[in-house]
Amino acid sequence: MSENRLQEAINTLKASGVRITPQRHAVLEYLLNAMVHPTADDIYKALEGKFPNMSVATVYNNLRVLREIGLVRELTYGDASSRFDCNTSDHYHIICESCGKIVDFHYPPLDEVESLAEQVTGFKVSHHRMEVYGKCEECQETATKKH
Ligand SMILES: [Zn+2]
Numbered sequence: 001m002s003e004n005r006l007q008e009a010i011n012t013l014k015a016s017g018v019r020i021t022p023q024r025h026a027v028l029e030y031l032l033n034a035m036v037h038p039t040a041d042d043i044y045k046a047l048e049g050k051f052p053n054m055s056v057a058t059v060y061n062n063l064r065v066l067r068e069i070g071l072v073r074e075l076t077y078g079d080a081s082s083r084f085d086c087n088t089s090d091h092y093h094i095i096c097e098s099c100g101k102i103v104d105f106h107y108p109p110l111d112e113v114e115s116l117a118e119q120v121t122g123f124k125v126s127h128h129r130m131e132v133y134g135k136c137e138e139c140q141e142t143a144t145k146k147h
Pocket residue numbers: 096097098099100101135136137138139
């Protein structure tokens with residue numbers, strides 16, 4: 001666990017004048033440790049033992065605050081629930097089609113795609129999103145064992 005990243009995030013919270021409640025602290029700490037892009041429900045389940053009075057709504061509310069100050073990124077996938085990512089640097093995602101796990105990987109940002117899109121469509125591009133799909137190592141193993 002990177003104590004520095006947690007401390008940095010807390011400093012950002014303080015600088016934005018956001019109150020650091022124990023629950024908010026726990027949500028942030030959980031996100032920084034989780035490398036799998038959890039849903040609000042995952043976070044709620046992981047923390048409910050520690051905070052019996054906390055509701056899923058509280059988790060959502062905390063995530064919204066963290067997102068507004070730029071500490072957390074929300075990834076929406078159609079009708080499935082949102083995933084939350086505390087890695088706000090530029091990176092791409094690969095998604096397991098079996099278990100839904102999302103893993104980060106780095107690749108130079110595809111700036112050429114953005115400028116080409118601007119040229120051919122006249123849009124002012126704000127960002128792009130690219131996802132790679134497949135089957136993670138664990139799911140490949142499970143599939144092999146079954147046969
Ligand atoms: Zn998988």
